[in-house]
Amino acid sequence: MARIGIVGSEGRMGHALAQAIEASGHDVAGGVDRGHGDIAQLAAKSDALVDFSSPLALQATLDSAIAAGIPVLIGTTGLEAEQHAAIDRAANRIAVLQTGNTSLGVTMLAHLVREAAARLGDDWDIEIVEMHHRMKVDAPSGTALLLGEAAAQGRGIDLAGHSERGRDGITGKRADGAIGFASLRGGTVAGEHTVYFAGPEERIAMTHLAENRMIFARGAVKGLGWLIGKAPGRYTMPQVLGL
Ligand SMILES: NC(=O)C1=CN([C@@H]2O[C@H](COP(=O)(O)OP(=O)(O)OC[C@H]3O[C@@H](n4cnc5c(N)ncnc54)[C@H](OP(=O)(O)O)[C@@H]3O)[C@@H](O)[C@H]2O)C=CC1
């Protein structure tokens, strides 16, 4: 039984996390939100922190977890390169798990995408389409980027150097070897992702549909239970789920 502190506790995921933590037999140590609550005090009375909030909260979450000597799971998306570097530095001091998607289904999908990208030739174009609710603030989604990374790893290429995002106007033809991203926003969609492999005269579409946020919350709680007691380092959902 662990005490888990929630950063972003009043948000959509914060509420789902509280429900999943209670259902798992762990305890909610408390929560903080923008301008509400003291993150250092929360960390001091927690066995682990979970942060599904905003990239702006990241540094305070990492600093507080380090000061308290507890692990942290970061589910927030929209992180920039310097924020990933901050996570790498924190992982020298504490156990950190950062992921754009904590669900079992997406973790498995990423595995399948990596395999498909490795086995299909370069003449199979890769496009990733995601749809989310109208309140989402970042694009492409963290999951789309995670799936893009998996595809790039399978191909043995660097995602940053091969991404095509936000096509508009006279774009010219598709760059050879590109991984394309398209984002749709509307309604209350919890999360839909399709990875297309478009080859000569045939096409594979791999889709994950999130029916609600509890899949993310349950995955996060599983990750937290796995993370507590681990040596400092940066860990991943495939490690948690043994995939
Ligand atoms: N990894 C995964 O599996 C998943 C990741 N996510 C990600 O989790 C994040 C949150 O999503 P969601 O719950 O839908 O968003 P919400 O906007 O519903 O909730 C965010 C919460 O974080 C709070 N917050 C904002 N800024 C700060 C800050 N600087 N310090 C502390 N708290 C802050 C907000 O408070 P206020 O309203 O006052 O700003 C709000 O309570 C997003 O990045 C989303 O993409 C979502 C689902 C799954």
Ligand SMILES: O=C(O)C1=N[C@H](C(=O)O)C[C@H](O)C1
């Ligand atoms: O903001 C959301 O809602 C979600 N965010 C994550 C993402 O950016 O991929 C995970 C999930 O798709 C829901």
